[in-house]
Amino acid sequence: MGAGLFSSFMTGTWLEASIVAVAAGAVGFFVVVRGAAFAAHAIPQGAFTGAAGAALVGVNTLAGVGVFSFLAATAIARWGRRARRDVVTALILVGLLGLGSLFLSMSLEYSAQTFSLLFGEPLAVGTGELLPTGAIAAACLALIVAMYRRLMLTSVAPELAAARGVNPENVETWFLLSVGAATTLALPVVGALLVFSLMIGPPSAARFIARRPAAAVAVSVALALVTVWVAIAAAFYSGWPLGFFVGVLGVVWYLLGRLVHARTGDARSTGDARSTGDARSTGDARSPAPQGPAAGAALRKALAPPGISS
Amino acid sequence: MRSPVGTTLRRGRASDEGPALPEGSPPPVLVVEGLTVTLGGREVLKDVSFNLHAGELAGLIGSNGAGKTTLLRAVLGLQGTAAGTVTLSGRRDHGSLGYVPQKVSLDPDLPVRARDLVALGIDGQRLGVGLHSSSRRARAEELLSSVGALHLADARVGALSGGEQQRVLIAHALASKPRLLLLDEPLANLDLRSTQETVSLLAGLTRSHGVAVLVSTHDINPLLPFMHCVVYLAGGRAASGRTAEVVRSDVLSRLYGQHVDVLHAHGRVIVSVGDEHRESGCELAPDDCAEEGQPA
Ligand SMILES: Nc1ncnc2c1ncn2[C@@H]1O[C@H](COP(=O)(O)OP(=O)(O)O)[C@@H](O)[C@H]1O
Ligand SMILES: [Mg+2]
Numbered sequence: 001m002g003a004g005l006f007s008s009f010m011t012g013t014w015l016e017a018s019i020v021a022v023a024a025g026a027v028g029f030f031v032v033v034r035g036a037a038f039a040a041h042a043i044p045q046g047a048f049t050g051a052a053g054a055a056l057v058g059v060n061t062l063a064g065v066g067v068f069s070f071l072a073a074t075a076i077a078r079w080g081r082r083a084r085r086d087v088v089t090a091l092i093l094v095g096l097l098g099l100g101s102l103f104l105s106m107s108l109e110y111s112a113q114t115f116s117l118l119f120g121e122p123l124a125v126g127t128g129e130l131l132p133t134g135a136i137a138a139a140c141l142a143l144i145v146a147m148y149r150r151l152m153l154t155s156v157a158p159e160l161a162a163a164r165g166v167n168p169e170n171v172e173t174w175f176l177l178s179v180g181a182a183t184t185l186a187l188p189v190v191g192a193l194l195v196f197s198l199m200i201g202p203p204s205a206a207r208f209i210a211r212r213p214a215a216a217v218a219v220s221v222a223l224a225l226v227t228v229w230v231a232i233a234a235a236f237y238s239g240w241p242l243g244f245f246v247g248v249l250g251v252v253w254y255l256l257g258r259l260v261h262a263r264t265g266d267a268r269s270t271g272d273a274r275s276t277g278d279a280r281s282t283g284d285a286r287s288p289a290p291q292g293p294a295a296g297a298a299l300r301k302a303l304a305p306p307g308i309s310s
Numbered sequence: 311m312r313s314p315v316g317t318t319l320r321r322g323r324a325s326d327e328g329p330a331l332p333e334g335s336p337p338p339v340l341v342v343e344g345l346t347v348t349l350g351g352r353e354v355l356k357d358v359s360f361n362l363h364a365g366e367l368a369g370l371i372g373s374n375g376a377g378k379t380t381l382l383r384a385v386l387g388l389q390g391t392a393a394g395t396v397t398l399s400g401r402r403d404h405g406s407l408g409y410v411p412q413k414v415s416l417d418p419d420l421p422v423r424a425r426d427l428v429a430l431g432i433d434g435q436r437l438g439v440g441l442h443s444s445s446r447r448a449r450a451e452e453l454l455s456s457v458g459a460l461h462l463a464d465a466r467v468g469a470l471s472g473g474e475q476q477r478v479l480i481a482h483a484l485a486s487k488p489r490l491l492l493l494d495e496p497l498a499n500l501d502l503r504s505t506q507e508t509v510s511l512l513a514g515l516t517r518s519h520g521v522a523v524l525v526s527t528h529d530i531n532p533l534l535p536f537m538h539c540v541v542y543l544a545g546g547r548a549a550s551g552r553t554a555e556v557v558r559s560d561v562l563s564r565l566y567g568q569h570v571d572v573l574h575a576h577g578r579v580i581v582s583v584g585d586e587h588r589e590s591g592c593e594l595a596p597d598d599c600a601e602e603g604q605p606a
Binding site: 033035145146147148149150152153155156157159160161162163164165166206207208210211212213214215216261 | 438486
């Protein structure tokens with residue numbers, strides 16, 4: 001059986017899924033820290049319509065997904081600027097899904113293909129798709145690398161970025177485009193409904209496990225890779241949809257992350273640095289030492305276990 | 311001592327003789343002239359003028375909705391203006407102004423340590439990932455230690471207390487070596503102790519870094535011992551100058567356009583406008599204030 005799983009027939013699947021995981025894990029980190037989960041839900045749903053439309057007119061699925069991901073991302077970025085972003089996102093989502101249902105009803109043989117577009121069909125990936133996938137992934141990662149510090153700054157607080165001459169709305173637009181690119185990659189593999197879980201599950205755990213931003217991105221990518229690898233193997237042997245395993249693993253990562261967080265806490269926040277003399281070298285001798293009760297409070301706060309673990 | 315400068319509503323000088331300023335006459339870092347801002351069809355700021363010099367700590371005083379945030383955002387260039395000018399001495403780039411916004415709600419689970427946030431203050435506006443370097447690291451630690459927060463360097467910023475976050479945000483704002491530091495209600499939601507620590511930290515920074523600091527607050531009491539000058543906002547207009555010259559019945563009556571009493575009670579001042587009693591007081595003993603605020 002193992003020979004089947006690692007046969008040359010499956011090479012494209014492994015490579016494709018790994019590329020998808022790297023992009024989704026990296027973009028997903030920013031989805032989670034920016035609180036953009038709803039946009040990361042809506043863009044794949046909109047992209048599903050692109051896939052359905054592509055099937056209807058008989059063009060490449062990736063092209064249809066890409067165009068509609070781009071449309072959904074730019075629409076959310078543009079119309080969400082001076083309005084309630086969640087409402088705008090929801091309207092774009094339902095508008096595109098409505099169109100998608102029309103495309104599906106006009107298409108003749110939709111059930112099998114629809115199912116794979118919604119829940120993922122990795123075993124159908126051929127090596128012919130690898131080139132466009134790799135190119136989109138490279139563009140997506142290049143975008144994240146280029147915008148990394150601005151993404152971090154606007155994720156912490158948009159006003160801080162604005163004060164340094166970084167326009168938070170432009171950063172948001174580039175970010176949503178990177179979500180669109182990751183969606184384009186991931187949708188044909190894990191399905192429209194579960195692109196979201198690949199972009200949320202791994203990073204949601206990573207931010208608990210790592211405390212440095214760069215480390216959290218790395219953990220997120222690593223967990224996303226493990227997710228797709230385990231899901232492919234499990235789907236291969238069980239015959240169950242890949243999306244099932246991706247979705248379940250997403251939740252498992254989150255729960256594990258919280259467990260790790262509760263165990264380790266953020267307890268090493270202060271500790272030995274208390275003795276660091278220049279911690280109060282403000283030049284103001286009258287300033288009382290800040291380390292005492294305030295630091296203790298932070299420690300208690302950090303140690304307080306999150307809700308679900310007890 | 312130079313002669314006191316007359317305070318007018320239109321054109322108060324922020325401070326010509328702030329207590330214990332650096333010797334010599336420092337150049338104005340910030341000149342605001344005739345600033346008018348219209349929001350939603352209403353003039354939120356009308357013809358506001360004041361100056362701020364290097365090494366000065368100024369209080370921007372006003373009740374909720376007086377326009378403090380709007381004024382700070384206008385100085386930052388984040389708020390469009392209907393009239394007037396905001397002039398910053400020297401070159402203006404993303405480093406010349408430091409800003410600590412009013413409400414920064416930091417996610418406690420955000421994987422960003424205090425040192426990461428300060429490092430973003432150094433070069434967060436640039437493209438690329440900003441590779442780890444020992445000089446960057448040392449600079450972040452130096453900044454954290456200048457605000458007395460080196461011991462918090464490895465803590466997640468979102469998990470810190472309000473006063474601790476304030477310090478880290480100040481270090482972030484100082485990272486670009488600004489000539490002017492703007493803080494929007496940094497004392498709101500702090501307990502008495504953190505309030506005093508923050509204010510004396512800011513006063514220390516004006517001396518050690520020579521930076522001009524403009525702090526908005528609805529209560530000037532905590533600032534009094536350290537404040538060189540005041541910009542008092544009411545009804546969209548501003549009165550500015552030395553504290554004792556502004557927080558006076560006649561000046562504030564002109565500002566509010568109705569009779570204002572400035573009452574002294576238990577070392578605080580209660581500003582009473584019409585029927586409304588607001589405690590945004592000041593101990594009206596400016597010279598004492600000055601001496602307290604600037605220990606030799
Ligand atoms: N975007 C806006 N549109 C219309 N009015 C606004 C807007 N932002 C602020 N305001 C009004 O401007 C006034 C000043 O606001 P603000 O500068 O936030 O006051 P402060 O910071 O002193 O509490 C308030 O009355 C507020 O309602
Ligand atoms: Mg305000």
